[in-house]
Amino acid sequence: MVKDLARKISLEKVLPVREKLDETGEFPHEIMKVFAESDMCGLYLPEKYSGFGGGVLEFCLAVEEISRICGGVGVTFAASALGCTPILLFGSEEQKMKYIPPIAKGEKLAAFGLTEANAGSDAAAQETTAELKGDHYVVNGTKQWITNGGEADTYVVIAMTDKKKGSRGATAFIMEKGMPGFTFGKKENKMGIRCSATRELVFQDCKVPKENILGKEGMGFIVAMRTLDMTRPGIGAQAVGIAQGALDEALKYAKERVQFGKSIISFQAIQHMLADMATQVEASRALVLATARHVDSGAKDFTKESSMCKLMASDTAMKVTTDAVQILGGYGYMKEYPVEKMMRDAKITQIYEGTNQIQRNQIGLALIKESAKNK
């Protein structure tokens, strides 16, 4: 049902505008409204908070179908979950009641701000600070490349409350658009996922009430890492969707294109490429969905699985979209066909929510821990 509806919306509302969205980099407001009206925004959120009551699995199914048509719209949809998940995981009941229902109903979008100019993979190198002054904190600093920046109303932002403590000195705050001292910097001009908004969050003596702390002071990194563990399967699903979209196009084209008096799909070289693409897509999907089910089953630690599925699916997306361009030949390189966009969109999935090098580090670390335990 979720898959069917996501497919229907993608075909009827996203497909007709994706080329234009890619060209202009315009934010897909209209499409987000459709997601809101069709209850898609609350898909993975509990009914108690006006959600639909699904889990990571349903979320991944939707993200894949949307990204199959447009990776940019896919991430716009997914990034709101990235912003909402920390509230769901670490929020107090009051915070959940206040912030989640508008996101579930699609009235508001959410975003997550961790990255800074000098704190990318090394997220602990945070320079944004939050200083306690009576009943509020004063936040100063700049977050960079925040998806849904400017478009979202609710932000979860990581800032240092005690620099001396290093990564134990970071705290997560719920920030709202419109708070005095909270503004937005430039909107980035990107290679792919061009319709998604990527912007700076600028904090200049921004006052945040104490009750906006998520979890406890000093828990900022735990909040960030747990959140990313939970949302990485979503990026995996985005990657699977982009790859599936490219495979769809390559297959269609291979049947139609005639060279040497035959359709090119009759050449074994093309068939083998398609066979590899289809196998890789299916394997990635299986891993993403297995991870999603594992998370939904209430598993405690799934950093490794979550890293693995994002790693595999995003590498697959890059490979499959590149091969799709190859199958379309020169036409694939032209903007008249969608595969060049898919190739551009695929690249980001190897970078954000932790680069694939960082994913491998995490998987390696988990393997070392596991083998130490089993000794």
Next chain:
Amino acid sequence: MDIVVCIKQVPDTTEVKINPETNTLIREGVPSIINPFDENAIEAALKLREAHGGKVTVITMGPPQATEALRKAVAMGVDDVQLISDRAFAGSDTWATSYTLAQAIKSLGKYDLIICGKQAIDGDTAQVGPGIAEWLEIPQVTFAVKIEISEGRARIERLLEEQNEVVEAPLPAMVTVVKQINEPRMPSLKGMMKAKKAEITTKSAADIGADPIKVGLNGSPTRVVKIFTPPAKGGGEMLSGSADEIASALAGKLRELKVI
């Protein structure tokens, strides 16, 4: 305001295949959808309900599998749906169909507005909506691109070829809508859940108080004698050159074909 929307389940295809022996549509293996104009009709009804309150009831006359179309209407957010179904309705032409639907609407009790699609994409006659209005002896306004209701009257903008026309009618009235009137909403997940579980009321010929001799084949004065695919029109020929050259080439061709 009580609004009734009539929807028809149609095959999801632009290539309609006909069984040459029975002269009826081959429906096997073709997925069914709500007639696209009827989705516009549902959307128009939901918009009016949002503005004025009230209730939207969707009815369809068809075989049991037409419940599928009704469930889609529930998922879009209508209040009530009814399947009008009886073996006795088999073989209805547009006259019998509109009689049956009119009886079904009467059996609902109160109604202020009936909305139909401009035409069905399979039968294509555009007769059923107006037919219903005639049976109910109420005003009919076709090809609506805008419907406004105030003080018991409907003000309707009609899409005509050269210009639009605005007409007013007292309620109750029957309106058919064109696709330009709105963009049908997507179903919602909660609506789809509700649709899955919805109990669908089925009404028989007796339930709607239909006269047995006016329904189905008995009540259908028309007979389909033959249905065939006309030979495709040959491709045209484009003439090029200066205006004079084109004119003389054209005259030559026409003479050749003995048109002039």
